[in-house]
Amino acid sequence: MAKCKEDTFVKVGFKNWKKAVEKFQNHERSYAHKLSVASLIAWNKSDGVDVQLNKQMRADQVLAQKALLKILTSLWYLAQQRLAIRGKDATGGNFRALLNLRAEDDDNLKSWLKQKISHTSPEQQNEMLQLMSHKVLRELCTEINKSSATNKSTFGIIIDGTQDCTGQEQEAICIRYVDVNLNVREEFIGLYRMSSTTGLSLCKMLKDVLIRFQLPIENLRAQTYDGASNMSGIYHSCQAEIKKVQPLASYTHCGAHVSHLVVSKAVPSSPFIRDALDCLQELGKLYKGSGRFKNLYLHPDNDDDDNVDGCHNYEDVIKALRTASSEFGTNVASRATGLLKFLKSAKCILGLVAALPIIKCLENFNKALQGNTINISGMLEAAERVKNELQRLRSEETFREVFKDTEEKIEKWKLDPLVIRKHRIPSRYDTGGGESDLSIEGLYRSEYYKVLDSASVNMINYFTSTDIEEQQRLASMLLEGEYHQDLVNKYPELSDSLRLNISFFYSQYQASSVEEYRTINTRLSCQLCRSRAIFQYSSAYEDMAS
Known part of the structure; x- marks a missing residue:
C-alpha cells in the first residue's frame, strides 16, 4: 500500500544487525511503517459482524433484565401491600399504573413497555406471583x-x-x-x-x-x-x-371456635335472651341492608364511648324504626314494624340487659384464646377464670341488679311493665293448690341460670373431650417439676436424661406459666451465646499473644 515500502521489513527479513538501531530508527520514521501502525490500530478497534451482533444482543438482554426486574418489584410491592393488581381489563389496574409511574423516570422501561411483548399479561403476572x-x-x-x-x-x-x-x-x-x-x-x-x-x-x-x-x-x-x-x-x-x-x-x-360454640349452645337455653339477641341480629341486618335507614339512624350522640351501658342508643333506635315503619317502602317498613314492636317490649329489654355480662365474659375469653402465643396452660387458666366468673354471675344478687336495672329502663322509656301471662288450668289437672307463688323475677332468674349452667358445662366438655389433659401433663413436668415416665417413653424426642434436667432446672428457676419459662430459657440462651463469644474472643487473644 505504500510507494516506498521496504521489502526487508515486509518480505525478506532483516539481517544487518550491526546497524540495527540506526535502520530501525529510519524505518520508524518511514511512511510505510506509519501506515502499517495506523492500519493495525484500526483493525484492533473494529469488530466483526458477528461480534457486533453479539454486542447488540447483550445490550438488549441487559435492557430486558432491568425491565423485568422493575416489573417483578412492582408486582412484589402490590402483593406485599395486599393491593388489587388488575382492573376491569388488562390495561388498567394498580399494576399498570405503577409501571407507567416508574417509567416516567426510566426511559429504558418506557421503551420496553411500548413493545408488543412486554411480559405484563395477566397470565405472566400470575406466574410471577406463583x-x-x-x-x-x-x-x-x-x-x-x-x-x-x-x-x-x-x-x-x-x-x-x-x-x-x-x-x-x-x-x-x-x-x-x-x-x-x-x-x-x-x-x-x-x-x-x-x-x-x-x-x-x-x-x-x-x-x-x-x-x-x-x-x-x-x-x-x-x-x-x-x-x-x-x-x-x-x-x-x-x-x-x-x-x-x-x-x-x-x-x-381450636380455641377461637370454643367460645362461639359455647355461646351458640348456651343462648338457646333461655327463650327471652335468645329472642332478644335474634332481634338484635335482625336489626344489624336491616342496618346493613338499607342505606336510608343507616343514615336515619346515625346520630351525633351515638358514639358516646363513656357510656358502656349497652343500651344507651336505645331511644335513637326506637326513633329510627318508628320513622322507617311509617315512611319507608313496604319491605323495610314491615321489618321495621316487627322490630319496633319487639324492642319496645320489656321482655326484650330484660333479655338484652341479662345477656350483656355473659356475652362480655365470653368475648374476653374469645380474645384471650386467639393470641398466637397462647399455650395449653394459658388456655386452661383462661377457661378456669371464665368458669369462675360465670359462677359469680349465677347468684341472686347479680340477677337482682340486672332486674333492677331493667325496671329502671322500663320506667325511663315508659314501657309496659313485665307481667306473667296466666293460663287457666284445665279442671282435670286442677288439684286445688291455688296459684303459683313464683314471682316474675324468679321466673326469669331460672331461665337466666340455664344460660350460665349451659355455658359452664359446655366449656368443660369442649376441653375435656380432647387430648388437652395429656398436653397439660407434659406442661406439668416443667411447671410443677413432676416426671411422667410414660410420656417420656411415648415421645421419641424426649430422652431419659430429661429427669435430671427437669430436676436441676426446676430447683434453680420457678415460674407460674410456660410463657415465663420460655422467657427464662431465652435469657439463658442469650447469656450462653455471649459467654461463648467472650470465650472465643479471649481464646483467640491468647493465641495471638502466644
Whole structure:
C-alpha cells in the first residue's frame, strides 16, 4: 500500500544487525511503517459482524433484565401491600399504573413497555406471583425443619374450612411450631380446594400437603380443628384418621371456635335472651341492608364511648324504626314494624340487659384464646377464670341488679311493665293448690341460670373431650417439676436424661406459666451465646499473644 515500502521489513527479513538501531530508527520514521501502525490500530478497534451482533444482543438482554426486574418489584410491592393488581381489563389496574409511574423516570422501561411483548399479561403476572409464593413457602419449610436443635423439628397443624365467593369449599392450613429462639410461630401455608369434606378426604389432603412441603408426618405432634363432626369425631373424622397414621398427633379444639360454640349452645337455653339477641341480629341486618335507614339512624350522640351501658342508643333506635315503619317502602317498613314492636317490649329489654355480662365474659375469653402465643396452660387458666366468673354471675344478687336495672329502663322509656301471662288450668289437672307463688323475677332468674349452667358445662366438655389433659401433663413436668415416665417413653424426642434436667432446672428457676419459662430459657440462651463469644474472643487473644 505504500510507494516506498521496504521489502526487508515486509518480505525478506532483516539481517544487518550491526546497524540495527540506526535502520530501525529510519524505518520508524518511514511512511510505510506509519501506515502499517495506523492500519493495525484500526483493525484492533473494529469488530466483526458477528461480534457486533453479539454486542447488540447483550445490550438488549441487559435492557430486558432491568425491565423485568422493575416489573417483578412492582408486582412484589402490590402483593406485599395486599393491593388489587388488575382492573376491569388488562390495561388498567394498580399494576399498570405503577409501571407507567416508574417509567416516567426510566426511559429504558418506557421503551420496553411500548413493545408488543412486554411480559405484563395477566397470565405472566400470575406466574410471577406463583414463583414468589413458592419461594416464600420453601423458605418457610426450611425454617420449620431447622427449628429444632435436636434435628427433630416437631410441629402442629391448624385447619379450618370456608367457602369462597363462588361457593367452593376451601381449607385453610396453618403450621404452628417453635423456632430456635423459642418463639411460638403460626404460619399460613395456603388454601386448598376440596370436592368432599369427609374426614377421610381431609386426611388425604393433609398428608399430600405435608409430603409436598417435605414435612414428615412422623414429626406431627398436634392437630387443631373446629368442633364439626367431620373434624372432631371419634371414629371416622379427620383427627381420627390422622391418629391412625400418627398416634402422637394429639387433638384439641381450636380455641377461637370454643367460645362461639359455647355461646351458640348456651343462648338457646333461655327463650327471652335468645329472642332478644335474634332481634338484635335482625336489626344489624336491616342496618346493613338499607342505606336510608343507616343514615336515619346515625346520630351525633351515638358514639358516646363513656357510656358502656349497652343500651344507651336505645331511644335513637326506637326513633329510627318508628320513622322507617311509617315512611319507608313496604319491605323495610314491615321489618321495621316487627322490630319496633319487639324492642319496645320489656321482655326484650330484660333479655338484652341479662345477656350483656355473659356475652362480655365470653368475648374476653374469645380474645384471650386467639393470641398466637397462647399455650395449653394459658388456655386452661383462661377457661378456669371464665368458669369462675360465670359462677359469680349465677347468684341472686347479680340477677337482682340486672332486674333492677331493667325496671329502671322500663320506667325511663315508659314501657309496659313485665307481667306473667296466666293460663287457666284445665279442671282435670286442677288439684286445688291455688296459684303459683313464683314471682316474675324468679321466673326469669331460672331461665337466666340455664344460660350460665349451659355455658359452664359446655366449656368443660369442649376441653375435656380432647387430648388437652395429656398436653397439660407434659406442661406439668416443667411447671410443677413432676416426671411422667410414660410420656417420656411415648415421645421419641424426649430422652431419659430429661429427669435430671427437669430436676436441676426446676430447683434453680420457678415460674407460674410456660410463657415465663420460655422467657427464662431465652435469657439463658442469650447469656450462653455471649459467654461463648467472650470465650472465643479471649481464646483467640491468647493465641495471638502466644
